[in-house]
Amino acid sequence: xxxxxxxxxxxxxxxxxxxxxxxxxxxxxxxxxxxxxxxxxxxxxxxxxxxxxxxxxxxxxxxxxxxxxxxxxxxxxxxxxxxxxxxxxxxxxxxxxxxxxxxxxxxxxxxxxxxxxxxxxxxxxxxxxxxxxxxxxxxxxxxxxxxxxxxxxxxxxxxxxxxxxxxxxxxxxxxxxxxxxxxxxxxxxxxxxxxxxxxxxxxxxxxxxxxxxxxxxxxxxxxxxxxxxxxxxxxxxxxxxxxxxxxxxxxxxxxxxxxxxxxxxxxxxxxxxxxxxxxxxxxxxxxxxxxxxxxxxxxxxxxxxxxxxxxxxxxxxxxxxxxxxxxxxxxxxxxxxxxxxxxxxxxxxxxxxxxxxxxxxxxxxx
Amino acid sequence: xxxxxxxxxxxxxxxxxxxxxxxxxxxxxxxxxxxxxxxxxxxxxxxxxxxxxxxxxxxxxxxxxxxxxxxxxxxxxxxxxxxxxxxxxxxxxxxxxxxxxxxxxxxxxxxxxxxxxxxxxxxxxxxxxxxxxxxxxxxxxxxxxxxxxxxxxxxxxxxxxxxxxxxxxxxxxxxxxxxxxxxxxxxxxxxxxxxxxxxxxxxxxxxxxxxxxxxxxxxxxxxxxxxxxxxxxxxxxxxxxxxxxxxxxxxxxxxxxxxxxxxxxxxxxxxxxxxxxxxxxxxxxxxxxxxxxxxxxxxxxxxxxxxxxxxxxxxxxxxxxxxxxxxxxxxxxxxxxxxxxxxxxxxxxxxxxxxxxxxxxxxxxxxxxxxxxxxxxxxxxxxxxxxxxxxxxxxxxxxxxxxxxxxxxxxxxxxxxxxxxxxxxxxxxxxxxxxxxxxxxxxxxxxxxxxxxxxxxxxxxxxxxxxxxxxxxxxxxxxxxxxxxxxxxxxxxxxxxx
Amino acid sequence: xxxxxxxxxxxxxxxxxxxxxxxxxxxxxxxxxxxxxxxxxxxxxxxxxxxxxxxxxxxxxxxxxxxxxxxxxxxxxxxxxxxxxxxxxxxxxxxxxxxxxxxxxxxxxxxxxxxxxxxxxxxx
Numbered sequence: 001x002x003x004x005x006x007x008x009x010x011x012x013x014x015x016x017x018x019x020x021x022x023x024x025x026x027x028x029x030x031x032x033x034x035x036x037x038x039x040x041x042x043x044x045x046x047x048x049x050x051x052x053x054x055x056x057x058x059x060x061x062x063x064x065x066x067x068x069x070x071x072x073x074x075x076x077x078x079x080x081x082x083x084x085x086x087x088x089x090x091x092x093x094x095x096x097x098x099x100x101x102x103x104x105x106x107x108x109x110x111x112x113x114x115x116x117x118x119x120x121x122x123x124x125x126x127x128x129x130x131x132x133x134x135x136x137x138x139x140x141x142x143x144x145x146x147x148x149x150x151x152x153x154x155x156x157x158x159x160x161x162x163x164x165x166x167x168x169x170x171x172x173x174x175x176x177x178x179x180x181x182x183x184x185x186x187x188x189x190x191x192x193x194x195x196x197x198x199x200x201x202x203x204x205x206x207x208x209x210x211x212x213x214x215x216x217x218x219x220x221x222x223x224x225x226x227x228x229x230x231x232x233x234x235x236x237x238x239x240x241x242x243x244x245x246x247x248x249x250x251x252x253x254x255x256x257x258x259x260x261x262x263x264x265x266x267x268x269x270x271x272x273x274x275x276x277x278x279x280x281x282x283x284x285x286x287x288x289x290x291x292x293x294x295x296x297x298x299x300x301x302x303x304x305x306x307x308x309x310x311x312x313x314x315x316x317x318x319x320x321x322x323x324x325x326x327x328x329x330x331x332x333x334x335x336x337x338x339x340x341x342x343x344x345x346x347x348x349x350x351x352x353x354x355x356x357x358x359x360x361x362x363x364x365x366x
Numbered sequence: 367x368x369x370x371x372x373x374x375x376x377x378x379x380x381x382x383x384x385x386x387x388x389x390x391x392x393x394x395x396x397x398x399x400x401x402x403x404x405x406x407x408x409x410x411x412x413x414x415x416x417x418x419x420x421x422x423x424x425x426x427x428x429x430x431x432x433x434x435x436x437x438x439x440x441x442x443x444x445x446x447x448x449x450x451x452x453x454x455x456x457x458x459x460x461x462x463x464x465x466x467x468x469x470x471x472x473x474x475x476x477x478x479x480x481x482x483x484x485x486x487x488x489x490x491x492x493x494x495x496x497x498x499x500x501x502x503x504x505x506x507x508x509x510x511x512x513x514x515x516x517x518x519x520x521x522x523x524x525x526x527x528x529x530x531x532x533x534x535x536x537x538x539x540x541x542x543x544x545x546x547x548x549x550x551x552x553x554x555x556x557x558x559x560x561x562x563x564x565x566x567x568x569x570x571x572x573x574x575x576x577x578x579x580x581x582x583x584x585x586x587x588x589x590x591x592x593x594x595x596x597x598x599x600x601x602x603x604x605x606x607x608x609x610x611x612x613x614x615x616x617x618x619x620x621x622x623x624x625x626x627x628x629x630x631x632x633x634x635x636x637x638x639x640x641x642x643x644x645x646x647x648x649x650x651x652x653x654x655x656x657x658x659x660x661x662x663x664x665x666x667x668x669x670x671x672x673x674x675x676x677x678x679x680x681x682x683x684x685x686x687x688x689x690x691x692x693x694x695x696x697x698x699x700x701x702x703x704x705x706x707x708x709x710x711x712x713x714x715x716x717x718x719x720x721x722x723x724x725x726x727x728x729x730x731x732x733x734x735x736x737x738x739x740x741x742x743x744x745x746x747x748x749x750x751x752x753x754x755x756x757x758x759x760x761x762x763x764x765x766x767x768x769x770x771x772x773x774x775x776x777x778x779x780x781x782x783x784x785x786x787x788x789x790x791x792x793x794x795x796x797x798x799x800x801x802x803x804x805x806x807x808x809x810x811x812x813x814x815x816x817x818x819x820x821x822x823x824x825x826x827x828x829x830x831x832x833x834x835x836x837x838x839x840x841x842x843x844x845x846x847x848x849x850x851x852x853x854x855x856x857x858x859x860x861x862x863x864x
Numbered sequence: 865x866x867x868x869x870x871x872x873x874x875x876x877x878x879x880x881x882x883x884x885x886x887x888x889x890x891x892x893x894x895x896x897x898x899x900x901x902x903x904x905x906x907x908x909x910x911x912x913x914x915x916x917x918x919x920x921x922x923x924x925x926x927x928x929x930x931x932x933x934x935x936x937x938x939x940x941x942x943x944x945x946x947x948x949x950x951x952x953x954x955x956x957x958x959x960x961x962x963x964x965x966x967x968x969x970x971x972x973x974x975x976x977x978x979x980x981x982x983x984x985x986x987x988x
Contacts, residue, residue: 014755014762021766028773029796035780036792058876062883062972087414088876094419095877098971127411134415158408161559162415169420192558193417196424219562230425313489349485422947452923547920583920 049084053077057085060107061092061100071103075110086113093138105139114139121147126156133159137166145172152182152189161190168197173204180208183223184215191223199230206233213239218249225252229259237265244271254287261291269297276307276315286314293322298329305333309344316343320351331355374751381746381756384739388764391728395604395771398612399778402672405611406782409672418551421558422456428535428557429457430550430628433527435520436462436541440469444478446541449582451508455550459509462541463527466496466517475512479504488513488529492639495522501530520624521640521647528639531631538648539676540625544574544582546674553628556669565666566629566655568614568622570607572785573599574677584677589791593798594687597806598680600798604775607672614670618716620656620725622668624648626676629655644704646697653705656717673783688813695817698730703821733811733818739764740808765803772799867891867908868979871901871924872916872945877968881914884972885979898922902930905937912983914975917946925962932961941986943978945970 120132182189275288307319496518575590915924
């Protein structure tokens with residue numbers, strides 16, 4: 001009693017489909033099994049190889065004077081073992097300093113790893129380029145900065161990020177300009193990495209940053225302001241003050257305020273105070289209140305004390321926390337406020353307790 | 367043409383329809399998995415140079431407030447909090463919100479950390495339910511805040527945590543989830559890589575039943591002992607790890623698990639935090655986030671981070687699992703209904719055109735079609751309207767394809783993260799790939815269908831456990847500020863640069 | 865013989881420190897996590913402890929605090945190893961009663977001289 005629209009599935013086709021599916025299922029199951037087997041085998045082999053040579057590496061790192069026997073042992077290990085040991089060696093670089101580090105760098109040079117990395121930055125594989133950049137950043141040495149700066153323009157985002165971090169680790173002033181340029185172009189390099197790298201480089205980063213303060217892009221100016229604060233060049237305070245005063249972008253003004261706080265430039269106190277005015281955007285007011293605490297200027301105390309009574313929670317909260325950081329005047333003002341009633345009193349009490357907890361801790365030291 | 371003929375015809379058409387449905391469903395999943403594979407490759411390539419050590423010492427790494435709502439967690443809370451405090455991150459605080467616990471949750475915390483009451487002004491940035499009764503902190507330099515409040519439900523407790531949080535990023539975790547040591551740095555990383563656009567990230571959640579956990583850390587991972595939990599391991603792998611990675615690649619991730627999600631605090635405040643009246647509040651939040659961002663012409667991203675991981679205990683009894691799935695299904699229905707305007711709407715990008723229609727078709731309605739398909743097939747066979755060849759075809763497409771997908775998920779896991787190492791675990795996983803599709807899935811379909819019915823009927827059936835207290839908060843303080851809200855470090859965030 | 869307790873979850877650091885200290889003539893006890901370190905310190909009463917700050921199962925800071933809290937172990941000098949050069953961390957370390965700290969990356973030779981110096985100070 002088959003109905004007229006009954007599905008007429010071709011049986012042969014069906015069998016073919018079923019067999020195909022079965023084959024796929026078996027193939028997938030095999031793939032999992034082979035994957036697991038391969039993983040276990042390679043893991044075990046790598047562990048064995050590393051274990052065979054690692055004690056020498058530990059001895060090299062910990063040894064008092066570079067023991068020639070140890071170095072020769074490591075230089076002589078077979079290539080297979082070295083391939084397994086190299087990542088361990090590079091990781092070791094990040095954990096020790098002083099002569100221990102020098103010994104490891106020496107080993108990497110003698111094994112040709114550094115040279116290979118210098119070539120590796122030109123390779124087609126992004127993984128190899130990233131690995132090479134990472135190693136160069138850890139080792140340093142002549143020519144590495146130039147290679148890493150070149151990688152800032154790499155087509156692979158990951159490689160660019162590794163290059164930025166590596167340059168930060170080397171902290172070579174020569175790379176400052178290239179890193180600042182990394183902020184300006186599109187798409188930019190990851191900002192937070194560039195900032196961290198510029199901070200590690202320090203004052204050498206100031207001239208290229210100053211050259212970029214009047215870029216048209218708001219975001220770029222904001223980053224530049226932030227970076228100037230991180231580099232901590234007191235001499236740039238007047239530039240930041242101008243940014244805080246007249247820039248049309250809130251973001252830029254806000255970062256300039258924070259940078260001024262970080263630098264701790266006394267000349268900027270009045271302008272930072274002005275930025276806390278109720279006419280200013282909320283985010284700027286909060287940042288400026290925070291910066292006043294970092295600046296620690298007594299002149300700011302009455303202004304901050306007023307702000308503790310501000311109806312906006314985060315303005316009041318930040319102002320109270322900043323007062324607690326200004327000793328002794330700020331703390332005295334907070335104590336007065338805490339004795340009153342209302343929200344200002346509660347903010348003041350909170351800030352006092354938080355500050356007290358910190359100070360108590362400092363005195364508990366045995 | 368007899369009545370039987372008509373019925374037969376209908377049955378046959380229905381069967382073909384269901385067949386086509388399954389083909390489409392499984393193929394969509396295959397597509398998501400392939401997208402996920404691409405993401406994983408990128409992720410794994412960058413892993414050796416992820417720069418966690420640098421992020422750890424970088425002063426620009428954004429601070430995170432970890433919000434842990436706790437309701438009657440006396441047995442585990444100290445260990446959970448200790449595990450959170452031991453996470454690797456340069457600047458974070460843990461905010462425990464004791465949501466009107468009736469057991470000793472607070473007492474054990476106070477005893478262990480020596481908590482003392484501290485004055486604290488908590489803003490009304492997002493609405494909450496149930497007033498805060500006290501705020502406590504340890505006397506020493508431990509970054510911990512314990513907030514006690516009247517019971518108001520989990521979403522409300524999370525909102526209280528958001529209000530108390532002082533860092534620019536807020537991480538919402540379940541009190542019983544265990545995080546890998548680098549988990550916080552990893553989920554926070556996209557915010558640093560793309561600060562202008564990333565507003566939320568979601569971490570992977572995996573099942574941890576029967577693995578060795580020492581002091582809040584998973585030290586040895588093993589397959590669970592019960593088949594129900596084992597099945598969920600593979601299910602989580604396929605649906606959560608691979609599925610969500612795929613959606614993330616399409617920039618259409620709409621579900622960030624409440625067990626492990628990280629958000630920009632200012633954006634949470636502007637969008638109003640979690641909805642205290644919705645059941646699937648974690649999904650609702652992310653959908654609303656997408657909606658709000660698009661409505662305000664902000665170009666933003668919600669990113670899924672496939673590794674490291676938050677571990678959670680999955681239900682081991684049918685009763686608990688059934689309740690959970692029923693709730694999920696109901697939550698999903700409510701979220702989709704609430705934001706129905708977005709479904710299929712190109713104004714909402716891939717979320718509107720791809721993700722939400724997918725959720726309607728293949729998540730929400732799947733139990734209906736699945737069960738209907740089974741019934742139609744059985745009836746068709748009984749009536750003789752369809753023959754055995756069709757039945758075989760049906761099983762090949764609906765179930766065989768499904769098993770293949772589960773196996774693909776296992777292959778991907780094996781060649782990417784391979785968290786399980788033993789042979790036994792592998793054998794179990796292979797069996798589960800079959801069980802998940804034949805048996806388990808039909809079982810959950812029943813529960814999901816019931817959840818759907820709950821949603822249609824409305825009311826507060828399953829969720830009535832919480833006693834509700836009236837609103838305790840006013841409108842969020844402070845209007846939207848260009849690019850940032852009232853956070854303590856507002857400048858860390860910048861507006862859309864387009 | 866002077867006994868040093870070393871606790872660090874990083875095998876590289878641990879092995880280097882142990883090798884260096886043994887080479888310098890100390891008896892060394894090794895722990896891979898904080899809780900074990902604390903138990904060992906209570907059992908074996910080392911003359912000094914070198915603790916990593918970020919360890920599983922208990923941070924070095926917590927171990928230090930626990931040591932200080934009990935009368936028997938309160939006098940054991942502690943040197944902290946920290947990856948963070950952040951001021952608050954160092955401050956925190958002293959708050960818990962640490963005698964000295966070293967930031968990573970560290971110099972093995974410097975570590976030994978610090979151990980020697982702290983021991984000399986505590987014996988006076």
